[in-house]
Amino acid sequence: MSVIYGRDTIPVAEIMSLNRNDINKIDRPVSYNYSKKASKISDCFFYGSMPLPLVLLLDRNIRKDAGKIGLLYLEAVGITGGLYVTAAMIADRHRPYTYNPKADMSVRTRGGQEILFLLVTLG
Numbered sequence: 001m002s003v004i005y006g007r008d009t010i011p012v013a014e015i016m017s018l019n020r021n022d023i024n025k026i027d028r029p030v031s032y033n034y035s036k037k038a039s040k041i042s043d044c045f046f047y048g049s050m051p052l053p054l055v056l057l058l059d060r061n062i063r064k065d066a067g068k069i070g071l072l073y074l075e076a077v078g079i080t081g082g083l084y085v086t087a088a089m090i091a092d093r094h095r096p097y098t099y100n101p102k103a104d105m106s107v108r109t110r111g112g113q114e115i116l117f118l119l120v121t122l123g
Contacts, residue, residue: 010098010109020099031096034103 020031053073056062062069097103 031099034097034100
């Protein structure tokens with residue numbers, strides 16, 4: 001993850017030269033979406049869901065297999081993270097909100113904005 005988010009910032013001149021019409025028609029509607037409030041709410045659900053599997057330990061039948069369940073969880077998180085990082089490193093495209101003038105310039109220019117549109121659309 002640090003490889004993605006540690007990338008150099010995008011120059012303001014490059015951001016200002018971006019044109020939504022250059023995005024394919026399927027991805028273009030996503031470039032209109034940007035909300036600080038929605039981002040904060042999404043982060044709460046995202047980070048809140050990470051420890052959620054611990055609730056499974058309340059069930060006695062599952063608790064006896066806690067090691068197996070824990071390993072399964074770590075595998076799932078590892079595979080998901082690996083796919084995300086791999087896709088982000090292969091794709092060299094700007095995230096949709098880099099095209100959105102309503103987004104703060106500090107957000108639009110920060111490193112790691114060149115990521116696969118599909119991940120943003122699904123995520």
